[in-house]
Amino acid sequence: RSITRIPIDPQGAPEYAHSIRLDGDIILGGLFPVHSRGDRGTPCGELKKEKGIHRLEAMMFAVDLINKDPELLPNITLGARILDTCSRDTYALEQSLTFVQALIERDGSDVRCANGDPPIFTKPDKIVGVIGAAASSVSIMVANILRLFKISYASTAPELSDNTRYDFFSRVVPPDSYQAQAMMDIVTAMEWNYVSTLASEGNYGESGVEAFVQISRETGGVCIAQSLKIPREPRTGEFDKIIRRLLETSNARAVIMFANEDDIRRVLDAAKRNNQTGHFLWVGSDSWGSKISPVIGQERVAEGAITILPKRASVDAFDRYFRSRSLSNNRRNVWFAEFWEVNFNCKLGMHGKRPGSLKKCTGLEKVGRDSSYEQEGKVQFVMDAVYAMAHALHRMHRELCYGYPGLCPRMANNIDGKELLNHIRAVRFNGSAGTPVVFNENGDAPGRYDIFQYQINNRSTEYRVIGSWTNKLHLKLETLRWRTGDPSLPQSVCSLPCRAGERKKVVKGSPCCWHCERCEGYHFQASEFTCELCPYEMRPDINRTGCVPIPIIKLEWHSPWAIIPMFISMMGIVATSFVIVTFVRYNDTPIVRASGREMSYVLLTGIFLCYAITFLMIATPDIGVCSLRRIFLGLGMCFSYAALLTKTNRIHRIFEQGKKSVTAPRFISPASQLVITFSLISVQLLGVFVWFAADPPHTVVDYGEQRTQDPISARGVLKCDISDLSLICSLGYSILLMVTCTVYAIKTRGVPETFNEAKPIGFTMYTTCIIWLAFIPIFFGTSQSAERMYIQTTTLTISLSLSASVSLGMLYMPKVYIILFHPEQNVPKRKRSFKAIVTAATMSGKLTQKGGDRPNGEVKTELCESMETNSE
Numbered sequence: 063r064s065i066t067r068i069p070i071d072p073q074g075a076p077e078y079a080h081s082i083r084l085d086g087d088i089i090l091g092g093l094f095p096v097h098s099r100g101d102r103g104t105p106c107g108e109l110k111k112e113k114g115i116h117r118l119e120a121m122m123f124a125v126d127l128i129n130k131d132p133e134l135l136p137n138i139t140l141g142a143r144i145l146d147t148c149s150r151d152t153y154a155l156e157q158s159l160t161f162v163q164a165l166i167e168r169d170g171s172d173v174r175c176a177n178g179d180p181p182i183f184t185k186p187d188k189i190v191g192v193i194g195a196a197a198s199s200v201s202i203m204v205a206n207i208l209r210l211f212k213i214s215y216a217s218t219a220p221e222l223s224d225n226t227r228y229d230f231f232s233r234v235v236p237p238d239s240y241q242a243q244a245m246m247d248i249v250t251a252m253e254w255n256y257v258s259t260l261a262s263e264g265n266y267g268e269s270g271v272e273a274f275v276q277i278s279r280e281t282g283g284v285c286i287a288q289s290l291k292i293p294r295e296p297r298t299g300e301f302d303k304i305i306r307r308l309l310e311t312s313n314a315r316a317v318i319m320f321a322n323e324d325d326i327r328r329v330l331d332a333a334k335r336n337n338q339t340g341h342f343l344w345v346g347s348d349s350w351g352s353k354i355s356p357v358i359g360q361e362r363v364a365e366g367a368i369t370i371l372p373k374r375a376s377v378d379a380f381d382r383y384f385r386s387r388s389l390s391n392n393r394r395n396v397w398f399a400e401f402w403e404v405n406f407n408c409k410l411g412m413h414g415k416r417p418g419s420l421k422k423c424t425g426l427e428k429v430g431r432d433s434s435y436e437q438e439g440k441v442q443f444v445m446d447a448v449y450a451m452a453h454a455l456h457r458m459h460r461e462l463c464y465g466y467p468g469l470c471p472r473m474a475n476n477i478d479g480k481e482l483l484n485h486i487r488a489v490r491f492n493g494s495a496g497t498p499v500v501f502n503e504n505g506d507a508p509g510r511y512d513i514f515q516y517q518i519n520n521r522s523t524e525y526r527v528i529g530s531w532t533n534k535l536h537l538k539l540e541t542l543r544w545r546t547g548d549p550s551l552p553q554s555v556c557s558l559p560c561r562a563g564e565r566k567k568v569v570k571g572s573p574c575c576w577h578c579e580r581c582e583g584y585h586f587q588a589s590e591f592t593c594e595l596c597p598y599e600m601r602p603d604i605n606r607t608g609c610v611p612i613p614i615i616k617l618e619w620h621s622p623w624a625i626i627p628m629f630i631s632m633m634g635i636v637a638t639s640f641v642i643v644t645f646v647r648y649n650d651t652p653i654v655r656a657s658g659r660e661m662s663y664v665l666l667t668g669i670f671l672c673y674a675i676t677f678l679m680i681a682t683p684d685i686g687v688c689s690l691r692r693i694f695l696g697l698g699m700c701f702s703y704a705a706l707l708t709k710t711n712r713i714h715r716i717f718e719q720g721k722k723s724v725t726a727p728r729f730i731s732p733a734s735q736l737v738i739t740f741s742l743i744s745v746q747l748l749g750v751f752v753w754f755a756a757d758p759p760h761t762v763v764d765y766g767e768q769r770t771q772d773p774i775s776a777r778g779v780l781k782c783d784i785s786d787l788s789l790i791c792s793l794g795y796s797i798l799l800m801v802t803c804t805v806y807a808i809k810t811r812g813v814p815e816t817f818n819e820a821k822p823i824g825f826t827m828y829t830t831c832i833i834w835l836a837f838i839p840i841f842f843g844t845s846q847s848a849e850r851m852y853i854q855t856t857t858l859t860i861s862l863s864l865s866a867s868v869s870l871g872m873l874y875m876p877k878v879y880i881i882l883f884h885p886e887q888n889v890p891k892r893k894r895s896f897k898a899i900v901t902a903a904t905m906s907g908k909l910t911q912k913g914g915d916r917p918n919g920e921v922k923t924e925l926c927e928s929m930e931t932n933s934e
Contacts (some may be wrong), residue, residue: 082118082396084125086141087469089187090451091161093194093204094118096146096397098324108404112179112353113323115401116384117215117439118144121193122394123383124448124494135456143187146397147195149322154195158204190477191456193447196440197322198222198266200905204229211482213450215443218348219269221502230479231503232486234446234493235535236262238266238320238347240509240531242273244370245318248513249284254343254554255574257316258288258308262325267292270320270347276384282900285556285574287314293555301332308342314421315442316343316554317635323349326356334363339547343554351439352514365518365545366552369893373510373530374442375495381437385430389423405433434729446493450501454485461485509533517543530890563606565593583605584773601773604648614778615765616703623852624680627859634863634870638670641874649883653888657877658785658880661700661705661733664739664868668701674867676859688759688782692792693750697743698862702869703803704742708735709804710823717810746795753792759783767850779851785862786842789858803827822872829868837861 065154081090096114097106109115118918125140143161147154163186171182189209195201198219205212205228214233249257259274261267271289278284288311290304308317319326333342344367350356351371357364389410392398399410409422429435458481463470467507486501493499501507502686513529529537544552553835556575556723560566565587566576581593586602587592596602596609605612645662648654654662675694681687693840712735728734760783768777784792807824835859844853880887 068733069696080146080396081157082142082144082394084122084140084142084394085188086125086139088128088135088138088139088190088455090121090125090448091158091189091194091210092118092121092142092144093158093192093196094121094144094146095149099149099272105150106146106413110149111401111404112436112438114146115395115397116441117196117444117462118397119384119395120377120380120441120444121448123380124445125380126688127451128449128661129133132701134452135459138459139453140452141187143189147197147200151197151199151735154200155203156223158192158206160186161210162193172802176321191451191482191734193444193788197264198269200263201231201725202228203447208477211451211479211486213486215447215448218442219265220273221265221269225504225882228505230483232450232509233451234443234499234509235382235440236509237506238270239273240269241370241511242277244511244531245274245347245508245533246277246284247531247566248345248370248537249316249318251535251537252316252540252551252554253653254316254469255345256287256314256554256556257284257318257345258290258314259286259318259622260292260304260308260321260329260874261319263294264322266322266349267320271318274318274320282573285572287311287556292321292329294726296328296430297327299547301328302336305336305338309324309336309338311556312341313556315341315552316556316924318345319350320347321349323353323356326350327358327360327913329554330356330360330363334360337709339363340365341373343552346370348511351440354470355434357516357523361518361523362545365896366543367516368528369514369516370531371439371514371524372443372507372513373497373532376437377442377494377499380441380445380494384437385428385435387429389425395894400783402427426638442493442495449493450486450489450499453489453491454482457485457488458482460755469560474495476885485493490788495924513537515542519543530560539834549794563587563602566591567591583771584776596773599763599778600900601776604774612765612778613777614780615768616780617681617777617851617855618681623856627676627856628680628864629864630860630867631673634673635670637868637869638666638673639773641870642666642670644878644881645874648888651881652890653877657874658732658735660736661709662874664736665702665705667872668698668703669704669866669870671698672703672862675862679855679859683761683780683782685761688761688784689895690752691784692753692759695748695789696750696792696796698748699793699798699865700746700799702866703796703799704739706823706826706869707799707803707806708739708818710803710810711738713810714806717886742799749795750792753788757783757788781851800830800834804831823878826869826872829872830865833861833864833868 071118080578093108094114094117094495096118098110099106117760121142121144126909127144127713128134129139131407138778143457145154145157145160175181191213192204193213193215194212195212196206198221199214201214201217201222202219204210205222211232213233215232217233218238218241220239220242222231222235249255258644259271261271268291269836275286275289278286287879288307290307291303293300308314319329321329326349330344339362342363346367346369348369348371349366350369352369357367367471387395387398389399389402392646394712397399401422402408402412404424405573406423406427407420408427409420410423427433458477459469459473462472487503487505490500499507509532511531512527513531513535514525515528517524517526526541526543526835528541529535539551542549542551556572557566557577557604560576560578563586564578564580568591569575569577575638581587581602581622585593585602586606593840599612601610601612642663645654645657645659645666649659670692675691675698678687678691679695712730716729716730762783763778763780765776765778767779768775770776803823804827807827810824840857841854844850844857
């Protein structure tokens, strides 16, 4: 067991030269930062007028009020023992050992006075509880070593909420965990997602930043660019280095500051030296609050700073009390003379502490009249802390000493710690500013904050209240003012928001930084981070935030691709109709009869259908149109080439038979020819009906035909469900007839030119083959073109029209010309037997000579008429 010996000073030197002592039945300790931290090894520096003197005077004022209150601790006097921490935790711990002297047993057996008597020890004050400290680092240091009841008025470190380590600690201010949440809510409301943090080394700064960082991780949406720490003993140039470090992530303009008042001032000064006025967006904790000292001389660089302070109100009674203090009526405050010198900028006699040739103090100066005065922000909380301790002691007294005037032995001799703790935690009363004072299970006060912004208006400065936080942020955005004058919120983001139709590609390790990538092709922005492919029948809208149906097109009547085929077709229909009308009118004339009337009408019907199919190919597809296309697409050619094949076959058989005998071949009569022709046509119709049964006609929208790389140009093509293969199969039979007919035309090329139509049919077939040989590469060669529908439809219809025009022009226009313009050649000739006709026809040399001596067409007409007569 350690024994501490404390001899009595024989000179009676004041034991409490660096502390304040107020006598009382119950003594409360007090820890206040009366002086700032000293430099170059000295423990204490300059006097702190507001944070030191105002606060300790608030404690003494509260003790006075309680002692005068007959309802609170009646017949019991509170005393106080107030110490200076000098804003340094180690010095504060050294001073706080005074509080536990009463707990140390003193052994004076080997100590004697000069006369040989045993020493008489002055009994130290027994401290029941401590009001303080201000700095969290001091509170933690003292609470760790001295397990005293402490109610702090300013320590806000979250670490002190740990009830297992600091079970005797309570506070009337909310912990920084609430403050960190409030600051996070401010950052979120400002739409900032990329911020830096700056903390003073020590529990307050580091734990505050740690709480903020932890909340940012849990909630997401806010990233920490840098977390910087200000050393306890900063070297020269340290603050310039901090500014340069912050500028490394210049997009993180917002700086969250958990720093003490001195560090805040030096950070602002460094920003000013580095020409960064207006760049940083400061968000300060309650250590900045609404204090003037950090921003004096650097108002411009601090402009726009948002600060936070526990909700408070000015205590008018304290203002009246403090303004009335003077050197004569406040001798109990050992530091008041020093305050007097600092406050009035004067010197008290030869022993004054202010150096230099200052004016002498008269002692008649008055606070608030001869100097500026504004109540320090924590005065309310100092008084609330004293009252909280008094209310707890009052509850305990009522329980242990009920009906006993003054202190009963149970409280006077020893106060049970656990019991007093329960009473402290159960306290609930209206504080000095009218706000409720209450503690939770960890000894923390509820979070209630005012939000300020430092603003400059017409060269005057003020901390303007812009909102509050009580478990939830209430911010008046319209009251915000920024240095630029722009009412819009300044930005503190790593990356600007992506535009519509762009997805975020997050930078690895930094979820608030990203690159914007455009959703290309047929992709749209499905979410903030993904692009997805539109359904096949859709394309992205103009913003690429959704999909819209692809426009559907078809071949329009007014399109140039349709006008040209229609013009050719109409001309062909008119010409065909004219030929048909002419043949019907001159139905019994030799030319018409020699042409084979029945077969001519079948052939002209096929030509007419070849022209007419153009309109079906251009018409808007529906089930009816698609059905007619299937039927008539190959039918017109089938009619034409079936009739021509029958004709060429007939001529071929006649002359082949004539070489062998004089008897006419079978099936050369008109009726036989019609049967053969319609038999060939029926094969085409049968194939079409099988096609109908296997695959009923319907329309489709082909989105692949005009699916361009640029979705804006994409179109769906409305068409009949006829594939290229089906089209070739439909025309294939007609092409087979055409090829067969061409073969017979080649075989009958030796027939005399004056006999019937062998040569014109030959020329017709040769030309037709050339047309369709040109059609095939054009049709299939454009299958990948964006204009495929137009090119293929136009190519097909023009090929059909040209085929019909060749047949019409070579086979019938010469006949119509003779009928209309040379009727003298359209007369009957003498009739001869089949044998004579064939014999005459085979004598080509003579026939040719005779044909030159006779009028054009007479021999031909004669032969044709004779053959028709014989065939009948």
